[in-house]
Structure formats: C-alpha cells, structure tokens
Amino acid sequence: MTIEVVDDVAEFEQQRPRLFGIAYRMLGEAGEAEDVVQDAYLRWSGRAEVRTPAAWLTTVVTNLCVNRLTSARARRERYVGPWLPEPVATGNDPSEAVELKDTVSLGFLVLLEKLTPPERAVFVLREAFGYPHRDSAEVLGVDEAHARQLYRRALARVGDARRRFEARPADGVRLVERFIAATVDGDVKALETMLSADAAIWADGGGKTIAAREPIFGRSNAAHYLAGLAAGPRALSAELGVRIVNNAPAVVVHESGRLTGVLIPEIHDGAITTIRAILNPDKLHYLRTQLD
Template sequence: MAGTPRTAPEDRGQGISQDDRMDPATEAFVAHRNLLFTVAYEMLGSAADAEDALQETWLRWVGVDLGTVQDPRAYLVRIATRQALMRLRTLGRRRESYVGPWLPEPLLTAPDVAEDIALADSVSMAMLLVLETLTPTERAVFVLREVFDLAYDEIAEAVDKSPAAVRQIAHRARSHVAARRPREVVSAAETRDALKAFQRAVETGDMQSLLDILAPDVVLLTDGGGVKLAALEPIVGAATVAHVLGRISNTAPLLPAQVNGHPALMLRLDGEIDTVFAVRIDDGLITGLYAVRNPEKLSHMERETTLRR
C-alpha cells in the first residue's frame, strides 16, 4: 500500500487537545489521520475540503461504541470515504459554475513523498485532473483500490455497493484512468531538470529556451477562481503559452517547492504566494502547465509554508 504525504501536524484542526490524547478513540484517529486525509484529498482535490471531511469523520467516530469495532482503520476509512463522497457530489455541482478552469488545491508535501512513486503519481496535479473525469463513486473506488490497495469487501462497505459491483466499477475506472494518465512515470530528478530549464527561461525572458522545454501542444491552465487575473479557457500551443509566460519575466524570482509529491515552483509577491506552478512532463517536455492563483486555494499552502520556515 502506498504511504501518505506528511502535511500538517496530525491533530491540527480536529479539536483534539493534549489532555485527551490517551483516549482510545483519539489515539486511533490520530494514528490513521494521515491516511484519512490522503483518501479525502485524493477524492476531493482540496486540502480545505479534506480537512472538513476529516472533521465530520472525527465527530462521527467519537460517537461510535469502540467495543463493536474490530478494525478501527477500516471503520475510519469507511466513515471518511462516505463523508468525502457526500462532499464530492456537492462540490461537483459548484464546479459547474466555477469561473475559468478548475485546478486542484496545491498541497505542500514532504520531500520524501517523491521517493514513493505510486503515492507521488496519485497526488500529482496531472493525476488529480484525470480523477476529476470520473464519477464520485468511480473516484472513490479507484483511490481505495489502486492507491491504497484495499480489499473489494472493504471498499464495498465504504461505498455501499456489492463486492461484485465494486469490481466492475474498479475495472471501468482503471481503464478510464489508463487512457488519460501521463504516458510514463517521471522521476523527481527529471521534473527538477525540466523545471530548472523552465525557471531560467521565464526569469530571463529567453523565449527560445522556453520553447525548447515546452511540447508543441502544451496546455496551460490558469485557475484564478474569478478573483485573480487568469485565462478563462485553456491556452494551447508552445508559442502562445510562451508569450503568456513572457509577461511574468523579471516580476519576481520563482522559488522551488515540493507540491503534490513533485517538484514545483512558487511565485511570491509582497511576501505572499501569488501563483503555484506544477507541470506534467512527457518525453522530457512540459505537456501540461498548471498555474493556481485562486487565493482560497493557496491559503492552506501559505500556512504550511509559514510553519516550516
């Protein structure tokens, strides 16, 4: 089973005090909190919404008679999955009216997450965008089976389906994702090299170097959420993307960060994160460029960055 990305301290935001850490319910929740957060985040694409799902999971968990629970981990995953599913269905309706392209909320992750290839791939911006094309139930089944290797019986309980139905859903979701996911697993070193070339080209305004690292059919998605200036439609083609990126040369230095299990870049203005750039790489070239500017989606990462300074 893949690991879980280390993000915030395990008990932050869940109403757990120092005095009740020895309580069995609290101990079990804290022990599995990273797993629960990752399940919720991969289903929702939002750290803030994942935290809300965990809050609801905690509130339900403390009301459970632990004497009836054989496997706390499985029970907690079931609660968290159901909470994330309910939230995902609501969010799906909201995203239909979202201003411009919707991108997942960037998640600051520990450097060693990149060493867990399966996990790094599953939380990458590119993969989360692929998961957005699944139905809520397909997404839950795919995450629980393909990322966390849960048994079909466990998944069936979490999504209120029969094991046979879950197997069919898993097969359908797996085929759907395979047709859309990046063609190859790219190492952290390859991503860093591509980002360094991209960074140098953008900061120096070297258009030819920028064109050399961009695939001819590269797609730039900019998410401003209707709050920050951003393109309302995908920007396609190396020349057009390079022209748009040329506007930020000499604005401020681009800073390296570890985001969603992969190297990424941040643009800071006036002391605050203005934009987070993540990339998709195929055959050594940037084929997808994801620029998150919506301040609401950067607030969680801003807090985490401040805490780690």
C-alpha cells in the first residue's frame, strides 16, 4: 500500500474553499461553517497519514455538520421570529472559488431546511459537488442503497422548487436598483409594479433588532411595509446599495458606515416574489468582513 505524503498546511489550504462550501450549505451559517472547517483542521493536524486527503476531509466536515445540525434544529425552534441563513458575498470575480457561487441562493438554503441532516448531506454532496451515491455512502458510513434512499427522500421533500433558484445574478440588478429607488422615495405604486401579487417578506431580526416577527404577505401589504421603512427615523442615516450576495443581486444597508441589513429579493418572470431580510447583527458579521 502506498501512503501519500503531503504538505499538511498547503494541502488543507487547497481544500479549504471546498470544505467551507460544504459546511455552509449544510449549516446555512457562515460562522458555524468556519468553526467546522477549523475543527477539521485540528483533526487534520493530529491525524495519521491518509491516502486521499480530500475524501478524508470531506468525511470529517460532513459528519461534523450532521452532528451540529441535530442540535441546531432545537435552537432554531426557539428562535425569535423567522430564521434565515446567514448571507455571504459571492460577487463576479472569476478568481473566486466556485464553491461559494453555485446552489447558495438564500431560497435554496431555506429549502434545505426541510431535510433531515443525513438527507441534507447526501443532497448537498450530489447536487452541489457531483458526488456519486457510492462516495456519499462512504462519507456517511452507510451502504450505497441507503444513500440512494436518502437522496430520493430529499428530492421528494424539495421537489422541483430547487429550479427556481438557478437565476443569473445579472438578470435582476436593474430591477433591484429600481426597487431601491422606489423604497427610498416611499413610492407605494412603483413598488407594487415590481412585486408579484403573492409577494412575501420574511425578516430575520432574531429578537436583537426591530423586525417583523411574522411574514408579510401580499403585494399591497409588502409595498406599504417597504414604503414605511423610508419614513422611519433610521432612514435618514441609511445608505442603500447593490451587491451580489448568495449569487443574487441584493440590497445592502449601511447606517453610519456600518452594515446593518441585507435584503435579498427573489425574482421570477421579472417580478419580485419574495424578499428575505437579514437584520440580526450576529448574522451579518461574516458578510461585514467580506465587504469591509
């Protein structure tokens, strides 16, 4: 048997973007994903030699995530208001790791919340990273038939809805720019022309900042809610811009130079159908480090 000798640090750093990509999709939390990758590095540093570093690291990261998801479910059930994933900047830099671009839309990550941790693991490995069922089975320590069954269950839970999130970022930039202008002006009629009839707004404040604790449904209700934000006292110090976040054009809000919110519209057939607003300051830390 031939044992592959590798430069520990260099090998791990080469794998880091992919490992973060797996962990982020599994957990929906950038900070937690970083912790998992760091934990994997500690285990990597103390391991015996392995034949296939990439496979070994994938197994460690995936199973750490499965364990964390089990406890995370209980925390999310106690969460104040709607729970949304943490946003990450993806941008259009061709040198940026592809692991942070594909299948990371906020809507896609919300959809994955329907899955059990093992289902999510198999689905992420196959859909985002092209893993055959045999390899997914090895990662989770199950037989191939069981891995196939987990994937079928995931498909049944997620359905065809996942195709909604395969939009190109450039497609919605102009609409988001118009959306910002109408919101700043408090123009209800203009906002209504951009929203679908069944538009919805989900705001994640986590009980740490002012945010709607129940979703807002309907074109008129959503438009009036958005226009009302422009009349609030915080609007005077707010600056709104467009950045590519989770592979979609998003509204980033800065107050006194500090990132305080991200609104990510979901766009279908030229209309905004859903707006997910991440306002919990704890969930903006990772994005803040990316944008600063």
